[in-house]
Amino acid sequence: MFEATIAGSLPKPSWLAEPDKLWPHWRLQSADLAQGKLDATLLAIKMQEDAGIDIVGDGEMSRQHFVHGFLEFVDGIDHDNKVEMGIRANRYKAMVPVVRGALTLKGRVHRAEAQHARAHTTRKLKMTLPGPMTIADTVADAHYGDKIKMAFAFADLLNAEARALQADGVDVIQFDEPAFNVFMDEVPGWGIEALHRAIDGLSCTTAVHICYGYGIKANIDWKNALGDQWTQYEKIFPALAKSRIGQVSLEAIHSRVPLKFLSLLEGKDVLVGVIDVASDTVETPEEVAQVIADVMKFVPKERIIACTNCGMAPMHRDIAEAKLYALGAGAKLARQRFA
Ligand code: ZN
Numbered sequence: 001m002f003e004a005t006i007a008g009s010l011p012k013p014s015w016l017a018e019p020d021k022l023w024p025h026w027r028l029q030s031a032d033l034a035q036g037k038l039d040a041t042l043l044a045i046k047m048q049e050d051a052g053i054d055i056v057g058d059g060e061m062s063r064q065h066f067v068h069g070f071l072e073f074v075d076g077i078d079h080d081n082k083v084e085m086g087i088r089a090n091r092y093k094a095m096v097p098v099v100r101g102a103l104t105l106k107g108r109v110h111r112a113e114a115q116h117a118r119a120h121t122t123r124k125l126k127m128t129l130p131g132p133m134t135i136a137d138t139v140a141d142a143h144y145g146d147k148i149k150m151a152f153a154f155a156d157l158l159n160a161e162a163r164a165l166q167a168d169g170v171d172v173i174q175f176d177e178p179a180f181n182v183f184m185d186e187v188p189g190w191g192i193e194a195l196h197r198a199i200d201g202l203s204c205t206t207a208v209h210i211c212y213g214y215g216i217k218a219n220i221d222w223k224n225a226l227g228d229q230w231t232q233y234e235k236i237f238p239a240l241a242k243s244r245i246g247q248v249s250l251e252a253i254h255s256r257v258p259l260k261f262l263s264l265l266e267g268k269d270v271l272v273g274v275i276d277v278a279s280d281t282v283e284t285p286e287e288v289a290q291v292i293a294d295v296m297k298f299v300p301k302e303r304i305i306a307c308t309n310c311g312m313a314p315m316h317r318d319i320a321e322a323k324l325y326a327l328g329a330g331a332k333l334a335r336q337r338f339a
Helices: 030-051 111-120 132-136 147-167 186-199 217-224 232-242 259-265 285-295 317-338
Strands: 055-057 074-087 092-105 124-130 172-176 205-209 247-251 269-275 304-308
Touching (some): 030 317, 132 186, 186 232, 259 285, 304 317
16 A cells, blocks of 8 residues: 655756756767666666665656657657747747658667666566657647647557557556646547557556646746646546546645545546655655645545656756655655554
């Protein structure tokens, strides 16, 4: 009970990539880079194991960005002539690559790091992929002429990689869908169906991570404009509860999501964010256990997994490590108290 896991990313070592950045430049090239990514993956696994994390991940050491790290492996996308596009319903503008032809995978996306991680840990292993709705909101379309059609084309590619990750021995495959609280009406409409396409045929545990975004000013401004209570999830949780996705990951500590909404996720395992990734203040195990106690009012305790609010990629490495230890120790404290 109260297993601990992470949403996905961890800070990269400074010999691999620029520290403290959401979009770091690599500091190694070609074969050195490939080896460096694997070495960093091993460090990420070891750090999580030592911190008492039960379901470990690769820390996303091999990708520069959670969406574009996948898009690099997709043919049909023009990365050289990016265009400016409003992202997340025009919350901010970004230069995005353009889909110019039928989408196909160049090959495996995360084989090297998944197999390396699998070879070096006996714990449950989780890998993350961007969700189809979020991808479709992060590229421009000059080929499909229909956002939904394009999203399902991406879902097919995600499904191929997810099946391969399962064959690599991955226990949990998570799709990151920050777009789910932006296009609330489209989530029950087609967002969940696109996710179902992405998990088709999988027998491993599946998860979706949703969140209000962290780290960039546009997200902080947006959240400040949402008022005292963030109510977007109320609209999408009933649809998620009916879906075939096994787990839902979301923020709790220091967020303005009313915890009572979690009761709408009946039947799902809930990865509860007990670690704030937008603050450098390290949580105490006591605080972590308290969030778990608060969530127990709305989610059966056997369905609660302790997690980070979101990825930790842009954080200082020493702070992220201290927060991992707080996560592990807090989950352990909750087990002693509430199990
Ligand atoms: Zn997130």
